[in-house]
Amino acid sequence: MAVKSVFLLLLGNFLLISVQSHNPSEFFTSVANLEDLLESERTILTRLDKYIRLSEEKTKFLKRQKEQMKNEIKDASKDPISFLSNPINAFLLMKRLIDDYKKIDNLMQMGLEVHLFDDSIKQPSNNDYKGVVESMGHLQELYNLKAEDLARGEILGQVKTRELASDECYTIGVIMTQTKQHELAIAWLREALRRWSVEPEKAISKFEILDFLTYSMAEDGQYQESLKYINQMLKIDPKHEATLKKKEVVEQWLSHIEQNGPKQKPSKPHRGLYEPLCRGEYQRTPAQVANLRCRYESKNSSFLKIAPFKLEEASLDPLIVIYHNAISDKEIDQIIQVSKPMLKRSMVGESFSKEVSNERTSQNAWLADYDFELVKVLSLRTEDMTGLDRKSYESLQVNNYGIGGFYLPHFDWVRTNGTEEPYKDMGLGNRIATLMYYLSDVEQGGATVFPQIGVGVFPKKGSAIFWYNLLPDGTGDERTLHGACPVLLGSKWVANKWIHQYHQEFRRPCDLHPNHW
Numbered sequence: 295m296a297v298k299s300v301f302l303l304l305l306g307n308f309l310l311i312s313v314q315s316h317n318p319s320e321f322f323t324s325v326a327n328l329e330d331l332l333e334s335e336r337t338i339l340t341r342l343d344k345y346i347r348l349s350e351e352k353t354k355f356l357k358r359q360k361e362q363m364k365n366e367i368k369d370a371s372k373d374p375i376s377f378l379s380n381p382i383n384a385f386l387l388m389k390r391l392i393d394d395y396k397k398i399d400n401l402m403q404m405g406l407e408v409h410l411f412d413d414s415i416k417q418p419s420n421n422d423y424k425g426v427v428e429s430m431g432h433l434q435e436l437y438n439l440k441a442e443d444l445a446r447g448e449i450l451g452q453v454k455t456r457e458l459a460s461d462e463c464y465t466i467g468v469i470m471t472q473t474k475q476h477e478l479a480i481a482w483l484r485e486a487l488r489r490w491s492v493e494p495e496k497a498i499s500k501f502e503i504l505d506f507l508t509y510s511m512a513e514d515g516q517y518q519e520s521l522k523y524i525n526q527m528l529k530i531d532p533k534h535e536a537t538l539k540k541k542e543v544v545e546q547w548l549s550h551i552e553q554n555g556p557k558q559k560p561s562k563p564h565r566g567l568y569e570p571l572c573r574g575e576y577q578r579t580p581a582q583v584a585n586l587r588c589r590y591e592s593k594n595s596s597f598l599k600i601a602p603f604k605l606e607e608a609s610l611d612p613l614i615v616i617y618h619n620a621i622s623d624k625e626i627d628q629i630i631q632v633s634k635p636m637l638k639r640s641m642v643g644e645s646f647s648k649e650v651s652n653e654r655t656s657q658n659a660w661l662a663d664y665d666f667e668l669v670k671v672l673s674l675r676t677e678d679m680t681g682l683d684r685k686s687y688e689s690l691q692v693n694n695y696g697i698g699g700f701y702l703p704h705f706d707w708v709r710t711n712g713t714e715e716p717y718k719d720m721g722l723g724n725r726i727a728t729l730m731y732y733l734s735d736v737e738q739g740g741a742t743v744f745p746q747i748g749v750g751v752f753p754k755k756g757s758a759i760f761w762y763n764l765l766p767d768g769t770g771d772e773r774t775l776h777g778a779c780p781v782l783l784g785s786k787w788v789a790n791k792w793i794h795q796y797h798q799e800f801r802r803p804c805d806l807h808p809n810h811w
């Protein structure tokens with residue numbers, strides 16, 4: 295215990311980046327909001343441009359003044375006495391020293407009144423900075439991305455960005471140390487070290503890199519390795535007190551382990567097929583998918599007889615179907631445009647007990663039918679597609695995911711203890727079904743996956759996914775557990791239309807699902 299507390303004390307000295315509490319206007323949880331930051335940067339660059347232009351003009355003016363002053367005394371060097379004996383010259387000398395140079399000095403001291411930052415510049419917080427790096431860590435773990443490849447600008451074999459410098463790898467490593475992603479921090483700090491040794495211009499010292507590297511190694515239980523690098527630090531600075539202390543602590547841990555065996559690492563949560571499905575690794579057997587069909591859906595309304603939907607079955611039991619071309623690009627543009635300014639960090643839970651959760655990193659906006667004609671049109675279309683009465687629909691929930699944005703496996707229906715009414719404030723019963731429109735393609739990642747039944751659906755702009763959440767007796771169907779996989783590349787937009795139990799009594803499309811419906 296004592297060993298641990300000394301280590302925490304040391305950590306206090308090491309960490310440079312302060313943690314802020316939750317910031318309401320955060321940027322990392324929505325790629326759409328990140329666009330504002332790009333706008334901030336553009337404004338800053340324009341201001342910098344202006345400053346450079348003004349300071350160049352100022353320098354030019356000062357140069358002219360200097361030449362003029364030099365000119366005034368050019369005759370003085372030949373014969374200073376005769377020069378100064380001329381009272382006009384003497385007067386001008388005084389004038390220059392008392393007046394003219396003061397004016398020039400004032401001009402030199404005068405700021406150019408160009409400031410890069412003011413209230414109009416949207417600034418990310420430390421929380422955003424930390425959030426982006428933490429999400430990058432989650433993406434690395436899920437999609438097996440190596441620090442070495444990312445530092446080269448490579449994502450899944452494709453070069454996407456420039457190479458990172460050693461101090462940039464170091465910063466990522468430091469933040470990951472702070473978020474306790476020690477294994478990843480070690481990889482980034484090792485990469486920083488590798489790059490540091492070959493970089494001609496070094497923005498940080500080797501000592502600084504080793505400081506965090508040895509810390510993360512020890513926290514990860516790699517005491518022997520940590521000690522090796524601590525000794526390198528002591529070669530650089532043999533009397534460095536904090537490092538001598540660190541060495542003592544690590545040696546204590548080593549002898550502790552010798553006597554008691556290695557420390558148990560906390561096990562990672564097991565989420566069943568969620569992760570393999572996200573990676574696209576898990577495939578159902580040919581027998582499992584043999585009965586799935588694509589067909590035209592024209593049963594639920596007379597309108598569909600004229601313009602049937604293309605329907606693809608993703609699972610028969612429980613029923614999950616995908617409607618293709620369910621929403622047009624133009625409609626999508628409109629929905630995104632009205633939602634963007636309304637985006638807020640997504641919550642988890644029922645309306646009275648909603649909270650921000652680490653299980654869901656996205657931002658959303660709610661659009662009501664009576665506010666937007668197009669949203670009403672989408673409700674009517676949902677009615678046509680599903681045959682379920684729109685009297686019990688929730689408003690449209692539009693979601694934009696952030697860097698690495700995800701939603702861990704969850705149910706769209708709520709579990710009640712039998713006496714409580716689900717979604718009491720709506721008074722329309724539980725969520726009987728979900729229809730979700732995909733409003734964007736996603737370059738990499740971002741699938742909707744059902745880990746209990748091994749089904750994964752990758753977003754396709756314009757299509758919609760539909761499933762029933764409840765069994766015919768109204769109880770929740772456990773097989774509908776589903777989640778949104780982290781977005782690796784791209785900005786993922788979806789819109790949820792949740793449908794409740796009431797008013798659907800006569801409208802269940804029994805023939806779609808012979809066993810249950």
Ligand SMILES: O=C(O)CCC(=O)C(=O)O
Nearest residue numbers: 701741742777778788790
């Ligand atoms: O974004 C997705 O793929 C799924 C989202 C979801 O399950 C939800 O918002 O409840």
Ligand SMILES: [Fe+2]
Nearest residue numbers: 704705706776
């Ligand atoms: Fe969901």
